[in-house]
Amino acid sequence: MSNDEPKGPPRRDFLGIAVGGSAAVFAVAAAYPVARFIEPGTRPRPGPAVVGKLIEFPPGTVRSVMVDDRPALVVRAQDGSFRAFSAICTHLQCVVGYSPERNQIECPCHRGVYSMDGLNIGGPPPRPLEELQVTVNEGTIIVSAVG
Amino acid sequence: MNAEQPRKPGWLSDRLGWGGIAASLERHRAPRRGFVFYLGGITLFLLLLQVLSGVLLVLYYKPDAANAHASLERIVGEIPYGDLVRGVHAWSSEFFIAFLLAHLFTVVLRRSYRSPQELSWLSGLVALFIGVGLAFTGTILPWSQKAYAQARVGSEIAHNVPFLGNWLYRLLRGGTEVTSNTLSNAYGFHVAVLPATLTLIVGFHLFFLSRKPAAISEPADDDDDAEASKASSATEADTIPLYPDFLLRQAVVWVGVLVAVMTLAIFADRPLGAPADPRLSSTGAMPPWYFLPFHQIVRSSPRELLGIDGPKFIVGATCLLGLLVVVLPFLDRKGSKLVAWAGWLVLFVLILLATSALS
Numbered sequence: 316m317s318n319d320e321p322k323g324p325p326r327r328d329f330l331g332i333a334v335g336g337s338a339a340v341f342a343v344a345a346a347y348p349v350a351r352f353i354e355p356g357t358r359p360r361p362g363p364a365v366v367g368k369l370i371e372f373p374p375g376t377v378r379s380v381m382v383d384d385r386p387a388l389v390v391r392a393q394d395g396s397f398r399a400f401s402a403i404c405t406h407l408q409c410v411v412g413y414s415p416e417r418n419q420i421e422c423p424c425h426r427g428v429y430s431m432d433g434l435n436i437g438g439p440p441p442r443p444l445e446e447l448q449v450t451v452n453e454g455t456i457i458v459s460a461v462g
Numbered sequence: 463m464n465a466e467q468p469r470k471p472g473w474l475s476d477r478l479g480w481g482g483i484a485a486s487l488e489r490h491r492a493p494r495r496g497f498v499f500y501l502g503g504i505t506l507f508l509l510l511l512q513v514l515s516g517v518l519l520v521l522y523y524k525p526d527a528a529n530a531h532a533s534l535e536r537i538v539g540e541i542p543y544g545d546l547v548r549g550v551h552a553w554s555s556e557f558f559i560a561f562l563l564a565h566l567f568t569v570v571l572r573r574s575y576r577s578p579q580e581l582s583w584l585s586g587l588v589a590l591f592i593g594v595g596l597a598f599t600g601t602i603l604p605w606s607q608k609a610y611a612q613a614r615v616g617s618e619i620a621h622n623v624p625f626l627g628n629w630l631y632r633l634l635r636g637g638t639e640v641t642s643n644t645l646s647n648a649y650g651f652h653v654a655v656l657p658a659t660l661t662l663i664v665g666f667h668l669f670f671l672s673r674k675p676a677a678i679s680e681p682a683d684d685d686d687d688a689e690a691s692k693a694s695s696a697t698e699a700d701t702i703p704l705y706p707d708f709l710l711r712q713a714v715v716w717v718g719v720l721v722a723v724m725t726l727a728i729f730a731d732r733p734l735g736a737p738a739d740p741r742l743s744s745t746g747a748m749p750p751w752y753f754l755p756f757h758q759i760v761r762s763s764p765r766e767l768l769g770i771d772g773p774k775f776i777v778g779a780t781c782l783l784g785l786l787v788v789v790l791p792f793l794d795r796k797g798s799k800l801v802a803w804a805g806w807l808v809l810f811v812l813i814l815l816a817t818s819a820l821s
């Protein structure tokens with residue numbers, strides 16, 4: 316790349332570099348906005364979302380609901396207390412479901428298993444399910460991200 | 463239509479300059495025997511079938527979460543020959559991937575990737591990559607329970623790709639969640655971006671092939687002495703002209719493939735499955751057969767490998783292996799026999815993994 320050696324037809328070299336260089340610059344200049352255009356921004360954390368009425372959740376119910384566009388599980392224990400978990404498996408994001416026979420939360424995709432506390436107790440999931448916050452407000456159940 | 467129809471035969475060929483094209487095609491020679499030489503052509507034919515049936519499906523398909531499944535149900539249930547068109551599209555896509563893989567595999571076994579065929583190899587790999595992209599986006603479009611699950615897992619696997627992961631993930635999902643945006647993105651890629659790119663790449667692939675006349679006319683010669691003498695003894699008798707002989711035989715094979723695809727499209731049921739309900743757990747999320755080996759690895763790997771998250775490790779390793787495959791012609795300039803053996807070994811392992819995934 317040194318310029319002090321006179322070799323070849325320098326003018327053609329220069330032209331080649333100039334044309335190639337400008338083409339590269341144009342390509343990058345076009346690619347960047349395109350890449351940004353097709354990549355949407357990050358979304359805010361889910362919720363709060365109304366997921367139902369208190370009477371729809373008798374003690375001992377587990378229900379699949381949507382919090383914004385994310386699936387979640389609302390668990391009402393026998394003592395009447397509420398807990399909610401994101402229903403997105405921490406392995407590869409399949410939707411988990413409640414298995415009444417085994418009283419646990421299961422992911423069918425790669426046989427992941429979670430306890431009713433959302434703890435990952437079997438299969439590939441690396442982390443517990445994300446816990447969501449449940450508030451009961453005048454008979455409506457509201458679920459939102461914690462914190 | 464023309465009043466002064468050809469006394470001079472070939473009004474059209476005159477205008478196309480067909481004589482010149484035919485002459486240049488005749489100069490190329492193709493092997494007389496060996497089914498492997500038909501694999502690439504079959505793949506091309508299947509691509510054509512998919513484009514034709516795909517264009518028809520576009521007429522009725524509605525790419526949004528609320529209507530996609532219903533529109534497919536309408537295609538299959540109400541539109542005359544709708545189930546046939548969908549069947550041809552779906553089955554030819556399976557065949558397409560199968561023949562693409564077979565083509566790739568025989569190229570490895572015969573070590574036909576080596577110099578000066580590097581560009582054919584690279585363009586072929588890009589075609590494979592796009593083909594898998596088409597298959598993936600295609601499984602999302604019915605917006606069934608299964609489609610939804612695969613969109614989730616597929617995008618999350620892409621999330622684990624080194625460096626590009628985050629961008630890919632959001633691109634595939636059209637956001638951070640799998641929503642109707644995911645479906646419309648998949649649609650855009652499936653019907654516009656990917657087919658257009660693939661057409662271009664296939665064009666290059668054929669062009670590179672035509673640049674090297676001997677490319678498909680030489681049986682796998684070798685640098686070993688014994689094989690070399692055998693190769694040099696390959697005479698005219700072992701080859702046939704590309705045109706018309708080879709292309710005619712290719713056409714006959716295509717008819718066979720068409721019959722197979724049609725038979726499956728007519729007689730083998732491909733249920734659409736229930737429409738996607740994001741609240742339901744992802745049952746029946748078995749991936750298509752060509753992802754089974756990967757599925758099995760993902761399913762049975764420990765949570766952590768060498769201190770790295772299981773999926774991250776597996777996807778990273780797969781990318782590294784993929785890179786190795788890409789640079790194969792540059793690593794193995796002479797076409798070492800070792801590569802062919804490695805090829806057989808890989809095939810064996812893949813089949814083993816796929817069968818254990820099914821059990």
Ligand code: FES
Nearest residue numbers: 404406407422427
């Ligand atoms: S996605 Fe749940 S176990 Fe793999």
